[in-house]
Amino acid sequence: MPIYLDNNATTPLEPEVRDVMFHYFDAEYGNAGSRTHEYGARANKAVQLAREQIAVLADADPSEVLFTSGATEANNLAILGMADHGRRSGRKHLVTTAIEHKAVLEPMRALEAQGFELTVVGVGESGRASPKDVLAAVRDDTLLISLMHANNETGILQPIEDVADGLQGHPAFFHVDAVQGFGKELNGPRNKRIDMLSVSAHKLFGPKGVGALIARKRGYQRPPISPIAYGGGQERGLRPGTLPVPLIAGFGTAAAIALRDHRLRKKACSAERQRALSVFGALDPIVIGDQSFVLDHVLAIGFKGVDSEALMLALRDKVSISNGSACTSARREASHVLTAMGLHPDALDAVVRFSWSHLQTGTPWAELAQEISALRINA
Structure with missing residues (x-):
């Protein structure tokens, strides 16, 4: 899986x-x-x-x-x-x-x-x-x-x-x-x-x-x-x-x-976040929202020239991610959240959401970055 x-x-x-x-x-x-x-x-x-x-x-x-x-x-x-x-x-x-x-x-x-x-x-x-x-x-x-x-x-x-x-x-x-x-x-x-x-x-x-x-x-x-x-x-x-x-x-x-485990969970999720940002930083991503007010386990991010649907399809054998709310994902439409934030239409189509947990182990961030880079080259 x-x-x-x-x-x-x-x-x-x-x-x-x-x-x-x-x-x-x-x-x-x-x-x-x-x-x-x-x-x-x-x-x-x-x-x-x-x-x-x-x-x-x-x-x-x-x-x-x-x-x-x-x-x-x-x-x-x-x-x-x-x-x-x-x-x-x-x-x-x-x-x-x-x-x-x-x-x-x-x-x-x-x-x-x-x-x-x-x-x-x-x-x-x-x-x-x-x-x-x-x-x-x-x-x-x-x-x-x-x-x-x-x-x-x-x-x-x-x-x-x-x-x-x-x-x-x-x-x-x-x-x-x-x-x-x-x-x-x-x-x-x-x-x-x-x-x-x-x-x-x-x-x-x-x-x-x-x-x-x-x-x-x-x-x-x-x-x-x-x-x-x-x-x-x-x-x-x-x-x-x-x-x-x-x-x-x-x-x-x-x-x-x-x-009981609040501090341990935050520490684990924050460390995972730093690993993801460190690796993805080389791709010059669009990080969504003011990161000084973000939950430790969430990263909404876009990669220029890479459509979110294409990205999810390319990565589906490696990771399960989304590009919006699960409650409305049965139909593809522009996110009302990202639209309200004033994102450019190209950015709207690029955003995916990674959300992990303290139970996460061994996320292959570097491998994912390589896949994203390859999609950008072939776009």
């Missing part, structure tokens, strides 16, 4: 996570909602432990962790779930940026179609939104600001702490799509002025199919979210359905490991 360098799309399971999950698949397989027997009690205990583990990573209270099927559902719940409160309070203005994931932009557009007003803040070639521009867009009638923690295509960290600090004293709710950076850069998502965090297990070396919305209280009040689905009243009535205990237990374990 090729070496996997698409960890921004999804990550492999940590072995410890796999062991925990199989225990709850095979041995303690009860329904956490079954309160009349030991199997249900043990399942419920596993869910509560996972809430605690995720809450510690986010510096939140366990009662603020609401499990979902993933970050897309969490984003939709955070955005669409605020609509009723917006209508009741007369605050129907929304703020986001042009580089958000479609799981934020499309719910925002859906509310816009229902009569809400949406301000989309642009970004420049740095790939990082200006906190001044985001805060300048906030009005007295602003209901919600949604800003991602780290961009999935470029790895560029966004100024969530600056925006959170600038919102002190304003009633608007602040939502952060923290999927890419959660457990990798610790400080930003822990800011208490962030009202809601969307997170996902499968970007944190946990399983696919489970995520969470962390809805922080202000004083004693949770964000006034209304459910967008109805059923058995699970997750405080905001997300009905039988809880997937093995997935949740795996998510909690992944969060605990992320906190």
Whole structure:
């Protein structure tokens, strides 16, 4: 198999996570909602432990962790779930940026179609939104600001702490799509002025199919979210359905490991990044975004004269990489993120994304550089 360098799309399971999950698949397989027997009690205990583990990573209270099927559902719940409160309070203005994931932009557009007003803040070639521009867009009638923690295509960290600090004293709710950076850069998502965090297990070396919305209280009040689905009243009535205990237990374990091994992972990923940049530097690449704000494990890069599709095809037997978000890769279209950054059309077609992990070993960067150089010569 090729070496996997698409960890921004999804990550492999940590072995410890796999062991925990199989225990709850095979041995303690009860329904956490079954309160009349030991199997249900043990399942419920596993869910509560996972809430605690995720809450510690986010510096939140366990009662603020609401499990979902993933970050897309969490984003939709955070955005669409605020609509009723917006209508009741007369605050129907929304703020986001042009580089958000479609799981934020499309719910925002859906509310816009229902009569809400949406301000989309642009970004420049740095790939990082200006906190001044985001805060300048906030009005007295602003209901919600949604800003991602780290961009999935470029790895560029966004100024969530600056925006959170600038919102002190304003009633608007602040939502952060923290999927890419959660457990990798610790400080930003822990800011208490962030009202809601969307997170996902499968970007944190946990399983696919489970995520969470962390809805922080202000004083004693949770964000006034209304459910967008109805059923058995699970997750405080905001997300009905039988809880997937093995997935949740795996998510909690992944969060605990992320906190425990944070420094070791950063060190390994940073070293891998330096190796890649050292080798690729000889090719005079186009490195995308302000590298002083980039996640250690991500490199969005273009090579002049080399089309990204041709490059991925040429390298597919050696490495697995991408040229955009996995959620929209079924169709080739210009990246809305790179377009918002103002990249030249030639550069747009050249950009690929390498994203590795602490589990990576022996990436043949020099060999990859030779292949890229050969493509350029033959172009």
